[in-house]
Amino acid sequence: MKIYDVVVVGAGPVGLATAIGLYNRGITNILVIDRTRAFRRVGQSIDLLPNGLKALKYIDFNTYEAVKEAGFKSLESNNFWRKPESTLRNLAGTKISSDVLEYDDWCRMYGEGRKTIGWYDLQTTLRKQLPADLVLANRRCVNLVEESDLVRVDCLCNAQLEANPYAYWQEHDPDDSDCEIEAIEKSFGAKLVIGADGINSTIRQIIYQDSAYAAFARPEYSGFAAITSSGIELSNHLSNKLDKIFLEGNSVATIINNSIAQKNPEKDSPRMVLFGRDRTFGYIIHLPLSQQELKQKSGQNLINLALKELEIADFPETLKELVARSPEYRIVKRLYYIHRASISDNISFPTTAELVSIDRDLTLDPTWNRGRVVLVGDAAHGMPPFSSQGANQGLEDAAVITNSIANLAAENNLDNTEAMTLAFLKYEKLRRPILVKVQQATLKQHFSFSETEKQKYNREVYSRNLEEAITALV
Ligand SMILES: Cc1cc2nc3c(=O)[nH]c(=O)nc-3n(C[C@H](O)[C@H](O)[C@H](O)COP(=O)(O)OP(=O)(O)OC[C@H]3O[C@@H](n4cnc5c(N)ncnc54)[C@H](O)[C@@H]3O)c2cc1C
Numbered sequence: 001m002k003i004y005d006v007v008v009v010g011a012g013p014v015g016l017a018t019a020i021g022l023y024n025r026g027i028t029n030i031l032v033i034d035r036t037r038a039f040r041r042v043g044q045s046i047d048l049l050p051n052g053l054k055a056l057k058y059i060d061f062n063t064y065e066a067v068k069e070a071g072f073k074s075l076e077s078n079n080f081w082r083k084p085e086s087t088l089r090n091l092a093g094t095k096i097s098s099d100v101l102e103y104d105d106w107c108r109m110y111g112e113g114r115k116t117i118g119w120y121d122l123q124t125t126l127r128k129q130l131p132a133d134l135v136l137a138n139r140r141c142v143n144l145v146e147e148s149d150l151v152r153v154d155c156l157c158n159a160q161l162e163a164n165p166y167a168y169w170q171e172h173d174p175d176d177s178d179c180e181i182e183a184i185e186k187s188f189g190a191k192l193v194i195g196a197d198g199i200n201s202t203i204r205q206i207i208y209q210d211s212a213y214a215a216f217a218r219p220e221y222s223g224f225a226a227i228t229s230s231g232i233e234l235s236n237h238l239s240n241k242l243d244k245i246f247l248e249g250n251s252v253a254t255i256i257n258n259s260i261a262q263k264n265p266e267k268d269s270p271r272m273v274l275f276g277r278d279r280t281f282g283y284i285i286h287l288p289l290s291q292q293e294l295k296q297k298s299g300q301n302l303i304n305l306a307l308k309e310l311e312i313a314d315f316p317e318t319l320k321e322l323v324a325r326s327p328e329y330r331i332v333k334r335l336y337y338i339h340r341a342s343i344s345d346n347i348s349f350p351t352t353a354e355l356v357s358i359d360r361d362l363t364l365d366p367t368w369n370r371g372r373v374v375l376v377g378d379a380a381h382g383m384p385p386f387s388s389q390g391a392n393q394g395l396e397d398a399a400v401i402t403n404s405i406a407n408l409a410a411e412n413n414l415d416n417t418e419a420m421t422l423a424f425l426k427y428e429k430l431r432r433p434i435l436v437k438v439q440q441a442t443l444k445q446h447f448s449f450s451e452t453e454k455q456k457y458n459r460e461v462y463s464r465n466l467e468e469a470i471t472a473l474v
Contacts, residue, residue: 005414006405007153007190008032009141009203011039013046013119014377014394015196016126016135021059021402023130027409031188032130033155035140035197039127042169043119050112050462052392055399057112058467063129070125071115085250090258091316093245097451110462122391139186141197144206144373149415150189151372159183166200166219166337191414192405195375196394199337199382207373213366215356219337222443223268223353224384225289226334227306229326230275230282238325239279241318251277257313268350269313274322281322285310286386288350294335299328306331336384341365341435349443365432369424371417376401381435387442389461393435396466400427403470426473434464 005027008015011034019032048056048071057064087098100106103113117125127135140161143154160183195203199219208217234242246253252275260269270287287309297305306323340347342365343358368375377394404423413419441449441457449457 001152001187001189002031003150003189003191004031005029005190005409006031006192006194007151007188008194008196009153010034010195010197010201010377010379011036011123011127011135011137012196012198012377012394013122013126013391014398015194016123016130017056017059017063017395017398018194018196018376018402019134020063020126020129021398022405023134024060025402025406025409027406030134031190032135033139033141033153033188034135034137035161036137037158037161038137039120039123041118041120043123044168045116046119046122046391047388048115048117048122048395049388049392050106050110050114051464051466052395053112053115055392055395055466058399058470059395059402060129063126066125066129067117067122068113068115070121071117073121087248087250087253089246089253089255091255091314093248093255096256096258097454106462110458112462141202144193144203146371147189150191151193153188153190153193155186155188157184157186164200168334191372192408192420193373194401195373195379196377197379199339199378201375201379203373204339204375204379207370207375208366211366211370212359212362216339216343216366219339219382220356221291221354222336222338222384223288223290223350224286224336224386224443225294226284226286226336227302227331228282228284228334229323229331231330232281232322232325232327234276234279234281234322234325236279238318238321239276239281242274242276242281242322245318246274247276251275255315255319257315260313270309270315272310272315272319274319283319283322285323286384288352290352291335291354293352294333297333299331302331302333303328338383338439339378339381341381341432341439345436347436347440347443367425368428369421372420374401374424374427380431381439383439383442387438389438389442393431393438396434397427397431399466400430400470400473403473407474430469430473434461437461 006022008019011032015032019030022030056067085098085100088096090096106113138157139155140159141153141155145152195201197203205217208214255272257269260267268288270285273284275282285306303326307320310320344365368380376397383390404427408414408423
C-alpha cells in the first residue's frame with residue numbers, strides 16, 4: 001500500500017485547488033482520486049466571483065491566470081452567454097435592478113473581477129496544473145479505516161457507480177460497459193485525508209456515522225427545486241414579444257413577482273431565469289416545492305406543475321405560453337440540497353424544506369473534521385446555486401486549508417493528531433460565520449435585498465480580505 005502525506009478524495013474544483021495549493025507549498029507526496037470512470041465533459045457553467053478568484057490567486061498565481069484565461073476562452077466559444085448585463089425584472093418586464101458583468105467593472109468595485117467558466121473546463125484547467133500521475137480517475141472511495149499513524153483509504157476501481165440522488169448531472173457515462181468488468185479493490189495510506197467529494201460526500205458519511213451528528217451525514221432538502229427546459233422553438237410573434245418585454249437584446253433575464261416580496265418578504269415565490277436568442281428559448285424556474293409535490297413527476301406532469309405555480313404567482317400569459325410549449329422530453333427537475341453551515345445559528349428555510357430536527361442536546365455544530373480527516377467545499381457546506389457561491393466558497397476553504405496543512409507540515413506535525421485537530425478547528429472557525437451569511441442570503445434571496453443591503457452583502461462577500469484573515473489565523 002502506497003503511503004501519501006495527503007490523499008484528496010474528489011477531483012472537483014475544490015479538491016484540485018487544494019491539491020495545487022499543497023503541491024506549490026512543497027507538499028508533493030499527494031494523491032487526488034475521483035470516482036468518475038474517466039474525466040469527461042459534464043456540469044454546468046460556474047460564475048467565479050471576486051472572492052473565489054482572490055482565493056485562487058492566493059492558492060497559486062499561475063493557476064489563477066490559467067483559470068481566467070480559460071474563462072475568457074469559454075466565453076468566446078459560447079457567444080450565447082455573452083451578456084453585457086444581468087437584469088432583474090418584474091412581471092411587466094420593468095427593470096428592478098441590473099448588474100454589469102464585465103471583468104474590469106467588477107475589478108473596480110471589488111478589487112477582483114468575475115469569470116464564467118464551465119465546470120469541466122475549470123476542472124480540466126486545474127487538473128493540468130498538477131503532474132498527471134497525481135490525479136487518478138476510476139477510484140471510488142468507499143471506506144476509511146483509522147490505523148495507528150495513518151488512515152487507510154479504500155477504493156474501488158471499475159465499480160458500477162451506485163445511483164446518486166443528489167447528482168447535478170448524469171454521472172454514469174452511457175458508453176461505459178461497467179457490467180463487463182469486475183470491481184477491483186485498491187487502498188492507499190494517508191497521514192491526512194481531505195474530503196472534497198461533493199454534496200453527497202462519502203467521507204462526510206464516514207466521519208458522521210456512529211456520532212451524535214449521524215442525521216447530518218446526508219444532505220437535507222433545502223425546500224427549493226428547479227424546473228427547467230431549453231431548446232424551445234417559438235413562433236416569431238411569441239419570440240419577438242419575449243425579447244421586447246423581457247430580454248431587450250440581452251440573452252438572459254430573471255423575472256419575479258416583486259409585489260409578493262414587497263407585501264410579504266418572508267414569502268418565497270417562483271423566479272424565472274429566461275434565456276433565448278432568435279427563436280429558441282429556455283428557462284429555469286426556481287421555486288419552493290416539497291419533495292412530495294415533485295415526486296414521480298416528469299414530462300407533461302412537470303409542465304403542468306410549473307404552470308400551476310406560475311399561475312398562483314400571477315405570471316403573464318407570454319411566460320406561461322413559453323412553458324406550455326416545452327417539449328416533454330426536454331423538461332427536467334432538479335432538487336436542491338444543503339449541508340447547513342450551522343444548526344445553532346438560525347438560518348431560515350421555506351416551509352417546503354425537509355430538515356433534520358435538531359436534538360435539544362446538540363448545542364454545537366457538527367465539526368468538519370475527525371482525527372486525520374477534514375471536509376472542504378460542498379462536502380462541508382453544499383447549498384443551492386442561487387447566489388453563485390458554492391464553488392467560490394469552496395475555493396476559499398481550499399486557500400485556508402492549504403495554509404493550515406502547509407503550517408502543520410512545516411512544523412513536522414503531520415503525525416500529531418492533536419495539532420491537526422487544533423488547525424482544523426481554526427480553519428472551521430474562520431470559515432463557518434461567512435458561510436452562514438452566504439447560505440442565509442442564498443435561501444432568503446438577495447432579490448428581496450434593498451440596494452443598501454445588497455451593497456453591504458456584496459462588500460462583505462466579495463471585498464473581504466481573506467489573506468489577512470488567514471495570516472491572523474496562525
Ligand atoms: C446549476 C448549478 C449552477 C451553479 N453555479 C455556480 C456558480 O455560478 N458559482 C459557484 O460558485 N458555484 C455554482 N454552483 C455550485 C458548484 O458547482 C459547486 O459548489 C462546486 O462544484 C463544488 O465543488 P466541490 O469540488 O466541492 O464538489 P464537486 O464539484 O461536486 O466535486 C466533487 C468530486 O468528487 C467526486 N466524488 C464524489 N464521491 C466520490 C467518492 N466516493 N470517491 C472519489 N471521488 C468522489 C465527484 O466525481 C466529483 O468530481 C452551481 C451548481 C449548480 C447545480
